[in-house]
Amino acid sequence: MAYAAYIATALLVWTACRIVYLRHLHPLAHVPGPFWASVTELYRFYHDWIQNGTYYRHFEAYQARYGPVIRIAPNEVLLTDPCHYDTLYSMTTDFYKDPAFYHLSGAETAVFAITHNKDHQRHRALLNPFFSRRSVLQQEGMVRSKVLRLLNRIQQDSQRGLTTELWAGFRAISVDVITEYAFGADRCWDFLGREDFGVWYNHLARAVVPTMYLFRVVPWLRRPMQAMPVWLARRLNPMVVGMLEFMDVTRRDVERVVGDVEHDRKPERETIFHGLLDPEATKAQGLVGVPTVQNMVDEAFGFLGAASETAGNAMTMCAFHVLYDREIYKRLRAELVQAFPDPTTQMDLLALEKLPYLTAVIKEGLRLSYGVIHPLPRVAPKAVEFNGYVLPEGTVVSMSAWLMHRHPDAFPDPDRFDPDRWLDAGRAFYLEKFLVPFSKGNRNCIGQPLAMCEVYLAIALLFRRFDDLEAIDVGPEDLVYEDYFGAFYPKDARKFKVMRRER
């Protein structure tokens, strides 16, 4: 009994000393922020785990109360002044991704999670050619074919008196595109061919991704959980079964490519695995050693995770708001019909990108879907000063698209979907500085050209084909996000469905 009392007292004293240290003596003690955020990681955990990814929703209030430099966790500072974006996220920045955060996924060798800038640069150079604009333009026909499948499905559903779950259909486009584009023509997951558009993947991602918040406060839990035997994982979460099956398929694909490379067999179109395994390219980048099969499976799933919700959210946000505001629908259709009077004409990306109203709709969609809603944490390589606050080397500094895309100087009435914001060229040039859905610099989104191709084709083809679509039983209040690094809809939100109006 006495021992228990000693231990409890020791713990109390230790906690009190730690709180005093973190609040008053820590090198970030001078940075303003909520009291509990500065003394414990549990504060952020509470908002992100218990309150379902909602920490980000407090940032505007913090900004009003504490100013442009806010301590949002014991060792993390959020910057809200847009002028710092190019310092943190530029081609030449020395700031690097925070390993304590980016290694939580367990896929430390995947391009997304490599934290050291030099290592990342070499690795990314192997992948860049696959995702260049040129490469995307060569695959435009493939992307178009996926979009057309979704449009045919809407047509058929409406003829049968059914609604189409467009939010899931858009995600199916992005999953089918990335699996075919990156892993090979015969490797498409074909979610568009499924009655439910393969929503299990969205449900699984939504269930799995938040565990990173748990690992952030209980880091020792990560390795045992990620090394969990398959039979146990199946028991704990039956949704994992689908993922494990796809992992097996991906593993076999990777092994096949390894065989191709070893025997010098050239495929019709190379996949990202060919790029990663190309001995000459890896040597040219000064990389030693060949990635393992597991490294490449991790890479594949990194791409899948990065591609699906992000592009799905952007397409959903655009399409929902076009249908929600009949004036926007009318103006967008008028532009598309004028540019492509014959509905059977092929609508090419290069032509679509020149349409001002379509482009404005897409920019608003990207603005309000936020890309990655979580602040992107970077480590300060040396002591730095922001708005008069000196932060020591090793401080984690982050900025958030949520605040950039709602900045009052640029976007008054930020929740309003207003394509007109972008129609004046001079004003649009100014606004571009605040629009960062793909982030910027050395760690910007490698998939940006592919994603833009998907969004342009999906929105343009959808609204050129249908002049009578309606959103069914859904409102703007349903298109809010929970922050699980990527942005997910709340579980109880109504989903975006459409149907053609009866004539």
Ligand code: HEM
């Ligand atoms: C509208 C759609 C998309 C948005 C808004 C988006 C947004 C972003 C953002 C903000 C980042 C930076 C993340 C960070 O710093 O932690 C990122 C990185 C990344 N994205 Fe995307 N993304 C989209 C689509 C895609 C697609 C289609 C792919 C597939 C090719 C992709 C692959 C990646 C990869 C691999 C990275 C890591 C890049 C690196 O660290 O070098 N994304 N994306």
